[in-house]
Amino acid sequence: MLLAASMSPHFQFTASEWPNGHYVHTLAGYKEEPMSYHYWLLYRLPSPPEPSSPPGNQLVAPGGVDNLQISEGEHYLFWYKKL
Numbered sequence: 001m002l003l004a005a006s007m008s009p010h011f012q013f014t015a016s017e018w019p020n021g022h023y024v025h026t027l028a029g030y031k032e033e034p035m036s037y038h039y040w041l042l043y044r045l046p047s048p049p050e051p052s053s054p055p056g057n058q059l060v061a062p063g064g065v066d067n068l069q070i071s072e073g074e075h076y077l078f079w080y081k082k083l
Contacts, residue, residue, distance in 0.1 A: 001065065021066035027078055037083045045075040055079060 001024075004011035014026035024040055025032045032039045042061040049055070055077065061068070070076060 021064040049077045
């Protein structure tokens with residue numbers, strides 16, 4: 001994420017440090033809005049993301065960004081979602 005953010009403002013992010021790792025709460029200037037229940041969720045996808053088709057809850061990544069090890073062929077996506 002740091003490399004992507006250094007290459008393009010579209011990938012700028014802000015995160016808070018929590019006991020279990022970093023919590024990303026702002027991406028590309030879009031900040032989570034707890035009062036309206038809008039949050040950034042991280043998904044692990046079986047194929048490249050389709051912008052017109054939001055991912056299902058069963059695809060939420062099992063862990064946070066600190067321990068994320070991306071393997072060849074895996075796709076991860078942050079999606080701004082109302083919970």
